[in-house]
Amino acid sequence: xxxxxxxxxxxxxxxxxxxxxxxxxxxxxxxxxxxxxxxxxxxxxxxxxxxxxxxxxxxxxxxxxxxxxxxxxxxxxxxxx
Numbered sequence: 001x002x003x004x005x006x007x008x009x010x011x012x013x014x015x016x017x018x019x020x021x022x023x024x025x026x027x028x029x030x031x032x033x034x035x036x037x038x039x040x041x042x043x044x045x046x047x048x049x050x051x052x053x054x055x056x057x058x059x060x061x062x063x064x065x066x067x068x069x070x071x072x073x074x075x076x077x078x079x080x081x
Contacts, residue, residue, distance in 0.1 A: 002045060005040075006033060009032075010033060010036075013029075014028075014029060
């Protein structure tokens with residue numbers, strides 16, 4: 001996914017290079033690709049699938065926590081009664 005985004009950015013940047021600077025195109029693409037790869041690596045991006053999996057896991061964990069909290073509250077009220 002990230003590679004596709006990088007290639008899309010490179011294609012757009014390549015189209016923006018004026019005709020008289022086309023001889024610099026390969027150099028610019030190589031440098032831009034390296035810069036984008038480094039930038040995206042620093043951002044620690046995750047795929048949408050990974051995000052959705054973690055979201056579902058967090059929701060299940062939250063549900064279990066709520067259930068345990070309710071049980072604890074019930075037990076505390078029984079104990080004090």
